Amino acid sequence: GVLATVSTHVALLPGETGCKLLKNEQVRVECRGKVMLGTMRQMSDAKLVTYARAFDSTAYGSTGECHQVMHVAGRGLARGAAAVGRATTIYRIAQNPSSCSSGLQHGFTEVMIREGGAAGASSVAQSCLQAPTLGGRDTCFHGLGHGVELHGKATSIETCEHLEASFDTGSCLAGVFMQRLLGQSVDSARRTCASEGASEANSYACSVYLGGTLYVNNVTSAARIDAACRGTGASKAVVLGCARGASITLQSSGTAKSCTGLHADLERAECASRLPWIVSGKSLSSLARQCASLDGATGAGCALGVGTYDLCCVDSDLAWASGHNQRCATWFNGQQRTACVDGTKCTRMMTGSRVANLAGIDCVALMAGRYHL
Numbered sequence: 001g002v003l004a005t006v007s008t009h010v011a012l013l014p015g016e017t018g019c020k021l022l023k024n025e026q027v028r029v030e031c032r033g034k035v036m037l038g039t040m041r042q043m044s045d046a047k048l049v050t051y052a053r054a055f056d057s058t059a060y061g062s063t064g065e066c067h068q069v070m071h072v073a074g075r076g077l078a079r080g081a082a083a084v085g086r087a088t089t090i091y092r093i094a095q096n097p098s099s100c101s102s103g104l105q106h107g108f109t110e111v112m113i114r115e116g117g118a119a120g121a122s123s124v125a126q127s128c129l130q131a132p133t134l135g136g137r138d139t140c141f142h143g144l145g146h147g148v149e150l151h152g153k154a155t156s157i158e159t160c161e162h163l164e165a166s167f168d169t170g171s172c173l174a175g176v177f178m179q180r181l182l183g184q185s186v187d188s189a190r191r192t193c194a195s196e197g198a199s200e201a202n203s204y205a206c207s208v209y210l211g212g213t214l215y216v217n218n219v220t221s222a223a224r225i226d227a228a229c230r231g232t233g234a235s236k237a238v239v240l241g242c243a244r245g246a247s248i249t250l251q252s253s254g255t256a257k258s259c260t261g262l263h264a265d266l267e268r269a270e271c272a273s274r275l276p277w278i279v280s281g282k283s284l285s286s287l288a289r290q291c292a293s294l295d296g297a298t299g300a301g302c303a304l305g306v307g308t309y310d311l312c313c314v315d316s317d318l319a320w321a322s323g324h325n326q327r328c329a330t331w332f333n334g335q336q337r338t339a340c341v342d343g344t345k346c347t348r349m350m351t352g353s354r355v356a357n358l359a360g361i362d363c364v365a366l367m368a369g370r371y372h373l
Contacts, residue, residue, distance in 0.1 A: 029065060033072020040073055045089040052093045052101040066100035074107025078115075087112070091127045091140045099139075106143040106175075113147035121148055121159055128168070134309060134347065138171045145175020157202065167347065170205060177206040181213055186228050189213050193241070194233040204241040211245020220249050222261025230263070243267035247274040260298050269301025276309035288331040291340075303336035307343025 019031035040048055052070070055061040077086060090108045093101050113120045121144065128140035141163070148156040160172035181189045193206035211229065214220070219228050229242035243262055250258035250271060259271035272294065276287055291302035332340055 025065065029068045030072055032069045034076070036069060037073040037076035040077060045086065048086075048089060049093050052104050055100040061100040063100075067103035070100055070103030071107035071110075074104040074109075075111050076107075077104070078108045078111035083108075083112070087123075087127050088130060091124075091131055092136060102139050102143070105139060106146050109140075109143040109147040110150055113144070114151040117152070121152070125163065125168075137168070141168045141171035142175040142178075145172040145177075146179045147175075148172075149176040149179040173202060173205040174208060177202075178209040178212065181206070181209050184213065186210070186213060186217050186219065187231065190228075190231055190238065190242075191233060193238050194235060200235075200237045203235060204237040207238045207241025208245040210238070211242040212248055214242075214246055215249040222250065222258065225249070226263045226267075229267075240266055240270050244270040244274050247271040257294065257298075259301075260294070265297035269297040269304070272298045272301035273305035273308065275302055276305045291336060292331050292333070299333075300335050300339045303332050304339035304343040307340035307345075308347050309343075 019028055019035060022028040022031055040051070043051060055066055055070075060066050074090070077083065077090065087108070090105050093104055109124055112124055116123060124144050124147065125141070128137055128144065131137040131140050145156070145160055148159045152159065156176045157173065160169050160176060163169045163172060177193070181192060184192065189210045190207075193203055193210050196203040196206050207229075211225075214225055214228055219225055225243075225246045229239050229246065234242070243266075246262075247259060247270075250261075259268050262268045262271055272291075275290065287306055288303075291299055291306060293299075294302055
């Protein structure tokens with residue numbers, strides 16, 4: 001089946017064995033992407049979704065190369081008469097922005113925006129709103145950010161800021177800054193993010209991807225991450241955003257426990273709050289138990305992340321009206337339960353829910369980890 005075929009990856013398609021022998025990474029990526037594209041073009045929409053997602057659970061799928069190969073295939077799928085008709089399928093595939101399969105959507109988006117300009121960006125944004133899950137919606141707007149930074153750099157931040165929901169703006173800005181920081185050293189990336197200081201929110205969003213650059217620069221221990229995030233010119237927004245971004249390195253095994261090694265409570269909370277986005281395929285009960293096993297700010301940040309991801313606390317409007325349901329009461333202590341409920345409220349407000357009674361919660365501050373954890 002598809003899973004068995006994908007698990008081997010190398011030589012999974014005719015012609016791919018030759019790609020493996022290429023020494024230059026970019027040439028190898030282009031070769032593999034074109035071979036993959038040839039196969040994808042023959043697939044039905046349903047099979048394409050299954051095939052692309054299957055890579056995410058393989059060892060190859062966890063590599064940056066797999067994501068870039070998908071970029072190449074996505075760009076190819078965006079060309080031709082069938083592209084518009086496949087847009088909804090493409091935007092339904094990925095469940096988080098860093099997965100292998102999300103590269104397919106990112107590459108597709110790049111071409112749609114390059115060829116369509118403002119109209120293309122608007123079309124992509126409308127498709128993103130149809131994503132069936134919050135993770136898929138986040139991934140889609142993240143791809144929009146990549147596209148507008150590549151093909152409309154002068155107005156990329158403004159394009160994101162004009163989106164209706166602040167959640168979507170955040171996802172879009174994440175894509176802009178990830179694209180902007182590609183290939184930069186840690187010090188260079190920190191200076192780039194610090195230069196966004198006129199807007200604390202943008203400086204924070206940029207620094208999430210400063211944290212993401214640490215892995216490729218082999219900065220993997222909590223002590224070295226602290227030093228990199230707190231380097232010359234780092235503001236509070238840079239430090240906190242970097243801690244959140246570094247979580248993808250510290251939590252590579254799917255646990256928030258490593259975040260406890262960071263310097264201060266807010267940084268530990270920021271790091272742990274990203275857990276649900278990194279391991280989005282895990283069950284709700286598994287995530288909740290991980291959060292419940294952690295103490296202090298790390299546990300509260302983890303619960304905040306689960307709530308922000310809209311995974312717990314609210315089963316229905318009835319449960320929402322009561323503030324929290326039995327699952328939250330069972331899985332979390334008082335501090336964590338508050339964080340989870342508040343995180344869900346924030347998500348619902350930012351994604352256009354009709355529920356707007358937030359009891360004065362500052363959702364922007366909440367998302368940035370500054371809500372009295």
